[in-house]
Amino acid sequence: MTAYPGPPERPRRLRGTPALRRLVSQTRLHPAELVLPVFVRDGITGPEPIGSMPGVVQHTPTSLVAAAREAVEAGVGGIMVFGVPRAQDKDAVGSVGLDPDGVLNAALRTLRTELGDDTVIMSDLCLDEFTDHGHCGLVDDAGRVDNDSTLEVYARMAVAQAEAGAHVVGPSGMMDGQVRVVRQALDAAGHQDISVLAYTAKYASGFYGPFREAVASTLQGDRATYQQDPANRAESLRELRLDLEEGADMVMVKPALPYLDVLSDVAAQSDVPVAAYQVSGEYAMIEAAASQGLLDRDRMVIETLTSIRRAGAQVVLTYYATTAARLLGG
Ligand code: PBG
Numbered sequence: 001m002t003a004y005p006g007p008p009e010r011p012r013r014l015r016g017t018p019a020l021r022r023l024v025s026q027t028r029l030h031p032a033e034l035v036l037p038v039f040v041r042d043g044i045t046g047p048e049p050i051g052s053m054p055g056v057v058q059h060t061p062t063s064l065v066a067a068a069r070e071a072v073e074a075g076v077g078g079i080m081v082f083g084v085p086r087a088q089d090k091d092a093v094g095s096v097g098l099d100p101d102g103v104l105n106a107a108l109r110t111l112r113t114e115l116g117d118d119t120v121i122m123s124d125l126c127l128d129e130f131t132d133h134g135h136c137g138l139v140d141d142a143g144r145v146d147n148d149s150t151l152e153v154y155a156r157m158a159v160a161q162a163e164a165g166a167h168v169v170g171p172s173g174m175m176d177g178q179v180r181v182v183r184q185a186l187d188a189a190g191h192q193d194i195s196v197l198a199y200t201a202k203y204a205s206g207f208y209g210p211f212r213e214a215v216a217s218t219l220q221g222d223r224a225t226y227q228q229d230p231a232n233r234a235e236s237l238r239e240l241r242l243d244l245e246e247g248a249d250m251v252m253v254k255p256a257l258p259y260l261d262v263l264s265d266v267a268a269q270s271d272v273p274v275a276a277y278q279v280s281g282e283y284a285m286i287e288a289a290a291s292q293g294l295l296d297r298d299r300m301v302i303e304t305l306t307s308i309r310r311a312g313a314q315v316v317l318t319y320y321a322t323t324a325a326r327l328l329g330g
Contacts, residue, residue: 027309027310028309029305029309031074031324032075032076034316034318034320034325035078035120035315035316035318036071036322037082037317038082039056039059039084039214040082040083040104042084042085042086042103052209052213052214052280052284053284053287053319054287056214061107065114065115067322068114068115069114069115071325072118074321074325074326075328076119077120078122078315079111081107081111081166082104082124082214082215084103084129085130087216087218090130092139093153094130094131097127097130097160099160100160102130105164108121108161109165112164121165122166122169122170122197123164123168123169125158125182126172127154127173128173128215128217128219133220134217134218136172136173136223136226137153138150138153147175154173154185155181156185158171158182158194159185163189167194168196168197169194169197170196171199174199174226177246178198179196182196183196197251198248198250198251200240200251201236201254202227202228202252202253203229203254203259204223204224204228205279207279208279214280236266237266237269240266240270244271244272250275251266251270252277253313256277256308256313261311263311263312264311266312267312267313267314268312273314273315274313276317277317277318278304278319280319282304283318286300298327301324301327302324302328305320305324
């Protein structure tokens, strides 16, 4: 006994054993809520490692199907597919993204044929992977990314992706009005059942750096005229309101860990499922620290994903999806 009276309350009582902690845990991770982003690249004969994302590769169609099956077997809830065309197939308007036989649409078709409805197949609906200038939209004579002409391309792309077999399309270009145009185009083409996962709060982030290597991006400059300023918070609620009005079935915040406040705001206001994207730079940071022995990778994976869920994400896109699912015993 000390000379002092004990503290009036003892929160530590609920932390005493693993079983107690498990009993009162408020946030549980489940593999079914994780989505694995994958890259499929045209013109390669085997999987290509991505230097800035150790452990992540650009897939051939064959290795993509194998990775998707592994994810499904581990219990992962879905996959988000990004296409990487050959450099010579890129042009100013991103035609290869509309081509039913273009790398992304062909991969979606293969995945849907091989996996059917065993998982949720999502497609990135954006132009940056397909344009020679690397922007997410069409560039006008003055060098500006033009909103409304880009929407017309997104509309056609959405239909091409739905026809290729995507269950969900994910417009990620941050053009105003993109969700409405995509929804209308899908409906007009008879794809009322295809969902739209809106990239609702997407910030102009340095954390996308490694992704640019992953998709062999040619972008010069930045995306600050269409992606959000990291300094702004209220704007995400405006983006949310618009996306919900326009018919988004799910909404997303991206990146995840540096934007947990935004995620929390969006989750509090959204009546559709909220996703968050743990992006390439978040992955690369953990890998870099772990490879130097500075951090324990597995703990960081679970802790970051738990934090993202705790802040309000129901679904998390993460390059660790299969890894995490296995850690969780899925
Ligand atoms: C745009 C898109 C990007 C990412 C996902 N979709 C790149 C960008 O906006 O610059 C980044 C994902 C990541 O960094 O993991 N098609």
